[in-house]
Amino acid sequence: MNEKEIAEIRRRFRPEKSNISHIRGCYVNEKREVISQFDQPLSMMSEEDAEKILSILKKTLSGTLGKNLMDIEFMTQQVLDGPEHKQLMTLRSSALKDEEAVQAFFDTAIQSLDIEGNYLIMLAYDVYDVPYRSADGQRLEDAASDTFSYILCSVCPVKLTKPALSYYVQDSQFHSREPDWVLAAPELGFMFPAFDDRSANIYSALYYTRSAAEVHDGFVDAVFCCQPPMPAAAQKETFGAVLGETLAEDCSFEVVQAVSDELCQMIETHKVNKEEEPLRISKYTVKRVLEGCGLPPERTQAFVQQYDEAFGKDADLSPKNIVDVKQFEIRTPNVVVRTAPACSHLVETRVIDGSKYILIRAEDGVEVNGVNITLHGGPAEQ
Incomplete structure (x- = not known):
C-alpha cells in the first residue's frame, strides 16, 4: 500500500463515513487470562464514545511506511490452503459473526502476544464503496467502482492511571481522583486484506507496530505464518555494520558522508515529486555510490554479498530506515x-x-x- 491508499482508508474512521456496525473485543490480563469479551454496536454508543473508538482504531493506520506500517506478503500456497490465511478470510467473509473463528483468533493472539500488563484486542469490520476515480484523478463520490471489505485489528494496552487531584466544577472544590484503567493507543495491529490499487489484495496485509524497534515476531508468526519484517531500528544498525565490516579501512568519513548525502537526496526528490509509491533502494543503489567514491571492486562486491546475507538476496530497503534526514x-x-x-x-x-x-x-x-x-x-x- 502507498500513502494515498492508507490515507483514503484512514478517512473512513469518522462516524459519518464509517460502515463499522459493531466492535468485537477481548480484554486480557497480565496472566493471559480473558477478563471479559464484548460485541458492541457503535449505534448504541454515544457519539463521543463512538468517535473515541474510531480514533483509536484509526491509529492502527498511522506512522511511517516501512517503519511503523509494513506490508505482510502471503505466499500463493498460503492463500490456497494455509490455515492462518483461511482464518483471516473467514473473519472477513463472516463480518466477524463466525463465533468459532473469532474465538480461535483471540486464542491465537493471546498465546503469541508479549505485551506486559493488561491489554484489549479489538476487531472491526468495514465495507467501503470505493468511489470511482477518473483518469485525471478526480473522485466521483456517487459513482462507486468497487466494494472493499476488510477487518482491522488493534491491540491496545490498558493502563492504570495515577491518583490525582481533580477540580469538580459542580462543587467548586478539589477532590482526589481514584486510579482507573484507561485504554491506551494501539501497540500493534493490522488491516486485512491490503488496499492495493484501490481494491482488495488478499495476498497482502498491512501490519502496524507503534515502536520502530519492536515488530512482535511471535504475533506475526502466529497470525500470518510469515517471516516477520526486520524492525526499522535493526535495519539501520545492520546496514551500518555491513558497510563498516565490508569496507574495513576504506570506510572513511567521506564514504559514509557520500552514502548519506545520496540517500537524503533521494528522499527529498521523492517528497518533492509527490510520488505515490514508497521509496525503496536496493544493494545496487549503494554499490553505485561506493563505486563513485573510488572503492575497489573487491570492496563493493563484498558489500553486496554481506548485504544479501543480512537482508536477503532480493531485499529492498526504505532509505528512511537507514539515514536520518534531520541530522x-x-x-x-x-x-x-x-x-x-x-x-x-x-x-x-x-x-x-x-x-x-x-x-x-x-x-x-x-x-x-x-x-x-x-x-x-x-x-x-x-
Missing part, C-alpha cells in the same frame, strides 16, 4: 557532533602533526554555552 551525527567516545545533513560538508577530517582531528568550519555566529564568542588563531594571526 548528520559524528560520535567519538567523548564528543558528539550533530548537524543538518545539508551542512555535513562543513565537517571534515584531517591529520595535523600526526594526530587525527574532526574539523568544523566556523566563521561568524559561534556560541559557547549561549555566549557569542570570537575565534582566535589561525595562520594569519601567528
